Amino acid sequence: MKVIEILNHFLPQQTAGTEVYTWAFSKQLQQQGVDVQVLIPHYGKTVDADYVYDGLAVHQYAEPSVVDRSLIMGFRAPDGLKHFVAYLQKEQPDLVHFHELAGSNGITLQHVQAAKAGGAKVIMTFHLAGYSCKTGTLVYKGESLCDGVIDLQKCSTCYLHNRGYATATPFITGASAVLHQLTIDASKWNSKLGTALGTVPIIAKLKSDLHKLVDSCDRVVTITNWYKRVLLANGVEEKKISTILQGLPLATTAVPLKNKSAHQPLRLLFLGRINKFKGLHLLLEALTHIDSALIELSVYGNSDDEAYEHALRASTAQQPNIYWKGKLQQAEVVTTMQQHDVLCLCSTFSEMSPLVIQEAFAAGIPVLASEVYGNAEQLQHGVNGLLFRFNDVASLQAQLIRLLEEEGLYERLQDGVKGPMGFEEVGRRYVELYGEVCAKR
Numbered sequence: 001m002k003v004i005e006i007l008n009h010f011l012p013q014q015t016a017g018t019e020v021y022t023w024a025f026s027k028q029l030q031q032q033g034v035d036v037q038v039l040i041p042h043y044g045k046t047v048d049a050d051y052v053y054d055g056l057a058v059h060q061y062a063e064p065s066v067v068d069r070s071l072i073m074g075f076r077a078p079d080g081l082k083h084f085v086a087y088l089q090k091e092q093p094d095l096v097h098f099h100e101l102a103g104s105n106g107i108t109l110q111h112v113q114a115a116k117a118g119g120a121k122v123i124m125t126f127h128l129a130g131y132s133c134k135t136g137t138l139v140y141k142g143e144s145l146c147d148g149v150i151d152l153q154k155c156s157t158c159y160l161h162n163r164g165y166a167t168a169t170p171f172i173t174g175a176s177a178v179l180h181q182l183t184i185d186a187s188k189w190n191s192k193l194g195t196a197l198g199t200v201p202i203i204a205k206l207k208s209d210l211h212k213l214v215d216s217c218d219r220v221v222t223i224t225n226w227y228k229r230v231l232l233a234n235g236v237e238e239k240k241i242s243t244i245l246q247g248l249p250l251a252t253t254a255v256p257l258k259n260k261s262a263h264q265p266l267r268l269l270f271l272g273r274i275n276k277f278k279g280l281h282l283l284l285e286a287l288t289h290i291d292s293a294l295i296e297l298s299v300y301g302n303s304d305d306e307a308y309e310h311a312l313r314a315s316t317a318q319q320p321n322i323y324w325k326g327k328l329q330q331a332e333v334v335t336t337m338q339q340h341d342v343l344c345l346c347s348t349f350s351e352m353s354p355l356v357i358q359e360a361f362a363a364g365i366p367v368l369a370s371e372v373y374g375n376a377e378q379l380q381h382g383v384n385g386l387l388f389r390f391n392d393v394a395s396l397q398a399q400l401i402r403l404l405e406e407e408g409l410y411e412r413l414q415d416g417v418k419g420p421m422g423f424e425e426v427g428r429r430y431v432e433l434y435g436e437v438c439a440k441r
Contacts, residue, residue, distance in 0.1 A: 001434060002035040004091065006115075007099040008106040010040050011053050015330070017355055018127045022099050024249030026056055028427025034434070039087065041080055041106060048083065061087050065105035073187060073195075074205075078105045085114050094438050095121040100128065101213070109209055109216070116216045121437050124213060125221040125244075127352055131210050132230055134203060135162045137277075137349035138373065142391075145350065145372065148230035150207040153177070156199045165196060176200040207234070214240055218437045224353045226373040242433055246353040246378075247426040248362055265321065266295045266403060266410075268368075269340035271328065271356055274303040274312075279346030279370060279391075281308075284316055286397040292321040294404055298340065300328040337363035341410065342403065345369040348391055353378065358420040366413035368399055384416040 005026055011019050026036045042049050042060035049060040063080030070076050088096065096115040101107050116122045130136035132148055134155060140146045141161045156176060160169040179186050180200040187198025195202075214220055214236050222228040223246045231241055272278045280299065287297060299322070303309040316322040328336055333356075337343060343360040345367060351374035360367050361384070369375040370390035379385040386402065388395040403410060 001033075001095065001438060002037075002091070002093045003029065003095045003097060003434065004037050004039050004088070004093045005097050005099065006039045006107055006111070008040060008102050010038050010058055018099055020249050020330070020355070021127065023054065023056065024247075024423045025427050025430055027054065028423050029431065030055065032427060032431050034431065037091070037093075039084075041078075041084075043105065048087070059087060063105055067104045069190060071104045074103065074108070075188065077110050078108065080105065081108075081110055081114065084111055085118065088115060088118050088120065093120050095123065095434055098122070098124045098217075101131070109213055112213060112216045121440075122217045123219050123221060123433070123437060124217045125223065126227055126231075127223065129227065129230070129350055129352060131213065132206070132234055134159045134206055137162075138230075139349050139390075142348075145390075147233065148227075149233050150203065150210070152180075152200050152203050152207075155203045155206070159203065160196065160199055163196075172196050172199065180204065210234060211236075218440070219433065221433070224374060224377055226377050227352060244426060244429045244433070245421065246355065246358060247421040247423045248358045249355070249423050265293060266342065267340040268295060268297040269300070269337060269343050269365075270297060270346075271300045271333070271337075271343065272345070274299070274301045274309045275305040276308055277347065277349050279348045281312060282346045282348075282370075282391070282393050282396055283344050284312060284322070285393050286400060287319070287322070289397055290400060290404070292319060295400065296321040296323065297344075298323045298325050300325045300336070302327050333359050334363045337365055341365060343367045345375060346390075346396065347372050347375060350374055361417050361420045364414065364417055366410070366417055368396075368403070370396075380416070382413075384413060384418070386413070 005022050007018055007022055009019060011023050029036045036056065038056055038058040040058065040060055041063035043063050046062050046064045048062050051058050061080055061083040063078060065071060065079040071078065098107065098112055101109060112122060128136060129138050132150055135158060138146045138148055140158050153173065156173045157169055160172055165172055176197050176199045179197060185198055185201040186194045187201050219242050220240055222241060222243050225243060228241055228243050232238060270280055270283060274280060287295065313324060337360055343356065343365060345354060345356060347370050350372045353374050357367050357378045367379055367385035369379055369385060369387055371387040372390050376387060379387060381387045386399045388399045
């Protein structure tokens, strides 16, 4: 069986969750006799290129598109689409597996439709929630968790609020709805006002594109149960959906260390991107109200918001229990986690299935996390971790105080931690799915 895995970037050029996931299970596919290739755009180039990463052949198809508004808004196809199609025609894969779509010059819905038209079986794995939520957060107006159902009025209001039109949102949404009823798509106007007034058509296109995407696939894969429920709520047929839960890509031989709570102070760990969506500011604020002699925090991660990180570093400069550690290499994650007592994951949006939780479980430590969908599915409150209301510093602080004061709580949580599923199992399930899909006429 010949399979091509498709995404926007790949290792070692970019190292993030989707890239690591694709690499890990592609290696498992190879071990089970599947002929695997990786296909990504060669951004800004007029020629194709090839390289090999860890025994995986990676082809970069020429993608010379100049990014402009028409490309970002999806009004024209990327210039590299023809090179993408030519490569698939040359390789004639049995199955094409997409891992992400992007706006502008990345992998788009048109690429999926082209792969299907070329005769290959097509699978799409949903790693993010942006296919059914224009903000990608599944948080309504930054205040409450959303059910994920695409509704023109509700989603337009939330999208405009997220873009900074808070006070004017009701008026813009109303005007946009009227224009949409008149079949006038203001998003095609080349202006900021046009984009705002085109919000309802933008949401309508989001809904239409979701169903076009599913219709173009022989099967779609969710890595969580909660996102399967979102797809079902949006009218996707259950027979089209397969669920293959998240596993831990990197094998680890770490042995969990018990009775770590005997160490004082309580050692907290934050590991992830340093931006407001990851909620580090909530944790730092909560710690200002707790005796620094009782608790300490190590912060690891890369910043993709320099102003945010600079402000947080400045605000904690006089706090002796806050340690900024910088970037942590992937191979060091689990062993570093074992030097701490609790992983803190303060997400302010609904992440799909944070890998860092799986890594914490591999290290044998419980997790304190915000109660958003991706966190709540992996954690059992009071069993292998604690959950707090997202965006709620008081709720976070209350759970921290429980860890400090509630006798036996930490030991119970650590005893409840079970090792994560390995990617051997993830790979096996994908091989089964590939065989099932390819066997259908």
